[in-house]
Amino acid sequence: IIKERGEEKYNEYYKDELPRHEVCVDGFWMGRYEITNGQFRKFKSGHDSKDYEGNSLNGNGQPAVYVSWEEANAFAEWLTGKSSGPYEFRLPTEAEWEFACRAGTQTVRFWGDDPGDACKYANVHDLTSKKVNKFSWTHHDCDDGYAVTAPTGSFRANRFGLYDMLGNAMEWCAE
Secondary structure, three states: OEEOOOOOOOOOEEHHHOOOOOOOOOOOOOOOOOOEHHHHHHHOOOOOOOEEOOEEOOOOOOEOOOOOHHHHHHHHHHHHHHOOOOOOOOOOOHHHHHHHHHOOOOOOEOOEOOHHHHHHHOEOOOHHHHHHOOOOOOOOOOOOOOOOOOOOOOOOOOOOOOOOOOEOOOOOOOO
């Protein structure tokens, strides 16, 4: 069953997630955590992740947000330069990101099909977020305790050991 975004259920595929199809990706490495404000400020010292409704998004351990695609690419190039040659950093392709996020699972979300488990694995629009945010989105009926972004790595990792693959902040892809 397909649901359009904004519908009442999160335990089914959204229209833009289908059709599912097989994709082959070459070997690649993915960072275990989102890039934090503290890390991004080593590249761009004046970076400001701002706040939302009086809730700061600027903590050094919170993910860097309000970062353009161009800035994300420039950060990867800067990081490559810092490695003195042995490593090349770049944004993942959409297929690589999807592969890394799903971590070999066949369920609707990498943790399974139960939307009630979302707050164990992701910082989502939940009961805490609903109290603060004016979103018109349907919220998850669980409580992760964060009204806005959480410090990276605050929730369970997926089977590949990657954190915050859903929720918390949007990630840029190369294409």
